[in-house]
Amino acid sequence: MKTDAQFKIEAIDNHSPYLATVKKLWRANSKRLGCFPKGAFEDHAARRQILVALDSESSCVGYLLYRRSRDWFAITHLCIDPSYQGKKVAKQLVDRLKQITTSSRGIKLKCRRDYNLQGMWSSFGFIAGEDLAGRGKKEKTILTPWVFEHNPLPLFSTMIQQQLESKLCAMIAPDIFLDLYAEENNENIDSEEENILLADWVQTELNLCINDEIFNQINRIDNSQERDSQHYFAQSFTCLPCNNQRLEENLNLLQKIIIKYNLVIDDYNLRYIARSITSESHVFLSRDKQLLDLADIIYENFRLSVIHPEELINRLDELRDKPDYQPVRFSGTHLEQIQVKRGQEDFLANYFHNYKLKENKTAFQQKLRRYLTEHDKFECILVRESNNVPLALIVYGKQKNQELEIPIIRVGNHNLSSTLARHILFKSILKSARDQRYFTRITDSYPEETVIEAIQEDVFVKVNNGWLKANLSVTQSCVELSNNLTNLATEFGEEYNFIKEIAKNLNKESIVLDAQLSVDIERFLFPAKITDSELTTFIIPIQPRWASYLFDEHLGKQMLALPGFGSKPELAFNREAVYYRAIQNSRGLNAPCRILWYVSETQGEGQGKGFQDVGYIGACSYVDEVIIGKSKELYRRFQRLGVYNENNVENIHKDKSGNIMAIRFSDTELFKNPVYFQELQQILNKDNLLLISPYKINTESFIKLYNLGTK
Numbered sequence: 001m002k003t004d005a006q007f008k009i010e011a012i013d014n015h016s017p018y019l020a021t022v023k024k025l026w027r028a029n030s031k032r033l034g035c036f037p038k039g040a041f042e043d044h045a046a047r048r049q050i051l052v053a054l055d056s057e058s059s060c061v062g063y064l065l066y067r068r069s070r071d072w073f074a075i076t077h078l079c080i081d082p083s084y085q086g087k088k089v090a091k092q093l094v095d096r097l098k099q100i101t102t103s104s105r106g107i108k109l110k111c112r113r114d115y116n117l118q119g120m121w122s123s124f125g126f127i128a129g130e131d132l133a134g135r136g137k138k139e140k141t142i143l144t145p146w147v148f149e150h151n152p153l154p155l156f157s158t159m160i161q162q163q164l165e166s167k168l169c170a171m172i173a174p175d176i177f178l179d180l181y182a183e184e185n186n187e188n189i190d191s192e193e194e195n196i197l198l199a200d201w202v203q204t205e206l207n208l209c210i211n212d213e214i215f216n217q218i219n220r221i222d223n224s225q226e227r228d229s230q231h232y233f234a235q236s237f238t239c240l241p242c243n244n245q246r247l248e249e250n251l252n253l254l255q256k257i258i259i260k261y262n263l264v265i266d267d268y269n270l271r272y273i274a275r276s277i278t279s280e281s282h283v284f285l286s287r288d289k290q291l292l293d294l295a296d297i298i299y300e301n302f303r304l305s306v307i308h309p310e311e312l313i314n315r316l317d318e319l320r321d322k323p324d325y326q327p328v329r330f331s332g333t334h335l336e337q338i339q340v341k342r343g344q345e346d347f348l349a350n351y352f353h354n355y356k357l358k359e360n361k362t363a364f365q366q367k368l369r370r371y372l373t374e375h376d377k378f379e380c381i382l383v384r385e386s387n388n389v390p391l392a393l394i395v396y397g398k399q400k401n402q403e404l405e406i407p408i409i410r411v412g413n414h415n416l417s418s419t420l421a422r423h424i425l426f427k428s429i430l431k432s433a434r435d436q437r438y439f440t441r442i443t444d445s446y447p448e449e450t451v452i453e454a455i456q457e458d459v460f461v462k463v464n465n466g467w468l469k470a471n472l473s474v475t476q477s478c479v480e481l482s483n484n485l486t487n488l489a490t491e492f493g494e495e496y497n498f499i500k501e502i503a504k505n506l507n508k509e510s511i512v513l514d515a516q517l518s519v520d521i522e523r524f525l526f527p528a529k530i531t532d533s534e535l536t537t538f539i540i541p542i543q544p545r546w547a548s549y550l551f552d553e554h555l556g557k558q559m560l561a562l563p564g565f566g567s568k569p570e571l572a573f574n575r576e577a578v579y580y581r582a583i584q585n586s587r588g589l590n591a592p593c594r595i596l597w598y599v600s601e602t603q604g605e606g607q608g609k610g611f612q613d614v615g616y617i618g619a620c621s622y623v624d625e626v627i628i629g630k631s632k633e634l635y636r637r638f639q640r641l642g643v644y645n646e647n648n649v650e651n652i653h654k655d656k657s658g659n660i661m662a663i664r665f666s667d668t669e670l671f672k673n674p675v676y677f678q679e680l681q682q683i684l685n686k687d688n689l690l691l692i693s694p695y696k697i698n699t700e701s702f703i704k705l706y707n708l709g710t711k
Contacts, residue, residue: 128219403439404432671709
């Protein structure tokens with residue numbers, strides 16, 4: 001600390017006597033710092049964007065030159081006099097820049113990999129991104145982007161926060177991350193614990209998380225292919241943000257504890273633990289014996305529970321048989337939705353008043369009675385089994401033109417509650433959007449816990465009077481959508497200001513270039529579609545039989561006429577489902593992307609015969625994951641999501657290695673107007689169009705087809 005104190009950090013202007021020294025330092029190090037335009041130093045100094053470090057004799061011993069880039073600040077030069085290197089001059093300069101930029105998104109820079117400064121930038125709290133190819137003509141250089149983030153985007157902070165609230169989030173230690181990575185790549189698998197952590201029943205209760213420091217550890221790997229592979233794998237985990245202002249304090253305290261107990265932990269792992277402490281996770285999974293021995297000390301100081309994975313799984317084991325989100329349970333059941341009639345208030349109150357939250361039963365009856373009386377303003381719907389057992393109750397309020405209100409949404413306490421809650425919310429959002437409303441508001445004062453979890457997963461925003469979500473039935477560019485949201489917020493008032501944050505995000509170039517960010521935005525504003533994003537779209541042919549099972553309610557009604565099926569229509573309740581196909585001719589299909597489902601004329605599979613009026617695009621979905629594997633492994637992994645039995649999956653055509661493809665998709669929007677094959681040929685300008693495998697289309701074609709199907 002004494003060494004740090006001898007340097008004074010200050011910003012200079014274009015009249016400063018230190019400007020000449022800054023230029024001199026640059027010239028001496030120009031081979032590393034690169035060319036700089038004539039007059040650029042003066043311009044940066046005039047904007048006070050040069051920081052200098054002065055020693056005890058007021059001599060300039062280093063400088064940091066930066067610029068403003070939209071919401072970010074970027075370091076252009078960081079140069080220290082060779083005789084002062086290793087004396088923390090660079091750290092003090094960067095720390096001052098952090099103080100200056102606290103209200104921005106953060107600080108960025110790019111540094112050549114062969115300068116071997118990874119340790120320095122990591123120690124300054126920066127996070128490494130994926131390497132980029134440099135533009136030098138004489139030699140191939142690799143640049144590593146580094147980021148220090150002050151303020152994450154509000155939208156994605158909200159998403160992460162609601163993930164934290166809906167599941168137990170456990171931070172995994174780097175050694176567990178590497179074990180899971182090895183298993184993913186079939187390397188040295190000699191333990192069953194990794195399989196347990198990734199088991200389906202565990203994942204319904206547990207969200208495995210990492211923090212940004214893992215990317216710095218990955219960045220240390222010399223092999224670029226291995227670096228890229230691990231970086232890609234890391235993106236499959238929830239990455240919890242860290243409060244950088246508290247990080248330094250927690251890191252210093254953690255170092256004192258490590259020293260006190262004579263532990264040996266390298267700087268990277270120490271920072272990883274410190275970031276875990278500073279995140280919103282309260283559980284840290286580790287197999288490190290020295291850390292586990294210190295579990296009580298760490299908990300006492302930081303309220304972070306250090307637990308061995310096996311211990312955590314044993315705690316979760318009691319939840320193994322708890323019914324959760326299982327769309328497959330609807331297969332073979334006969335449910336129907338009906339309008340509630342006057343006189344059913346007392347009967348429904350017995351099922352749906354929330355006694356756990358001490359809701360007054362009489363007050364619930366009176367409320368429901370009012371909604372049934374004012375049938376021009378409210379619509380009351382009951383979902384029940386064929387034996388008249390009530391399963392869910394929902395009331396829609398239609399008084400406001402701009403939003404659909406849901407004053408009652410109850411799903412009871414049964415093995416279908418969780419799935420029903422998610423389905424009802426999804427259908428409600430679509431109903432609101434298709435009625436040309438911009439928002440869905442849930443005002444139920446006594447929702448069950450299952451409903452609250454579903455609300456959080458759908459990223460509703462908590463407001464004074466319940467929960468609010470934007471749902472725009474539009475196809476617009478980022479700029480158009482941003483302007484639309486800004487206008488809506490201005491028109492409807494302060495409570496709707498949360499969409500202004502989304503509007504700001506839409507003006508960022510990263511939204512257009514990053515397919516996953518585009519998907520996140522579209523889900524937040526569902527069913528809105530961004531027309532200028534990099535998100536790809538595939539048309540995928542599907543046999544009518546499987547379409548009727550997985551998403552197509554229109555085809556489901558045709559199932560009534562087929563031998564062996566019940567007398568009432570099944571409701572398609574799947575928010576999430578899986579579709580199996582052969583790997584061959586997949587045309588680069590990968591997640592994330594959109595799917596347009598083409599219900600084909602092919603009806604060669606037993607129960608698939610007999611469908612009428614097929615050969616059309618009937619729905620749009622998001623692809624969340626594309627997985628290659630053995631049929632038995634994929635069936636076990638996705639059994640809870642699908643209507644396929646093991647024989648169906650086993651009969652999929654396999655490649656030479658015995659693998660097939662599973663496509664996990666979600667949030668399927670059934671088209672109001674099927675787009676038939678002839679229209680499809682015209683839009684794609686393909687007279688000889690053959691749809692027997694995934695078919696990639698451009699954005700313009702997608703928008704035309706989507707608008708035809710939904711408007």
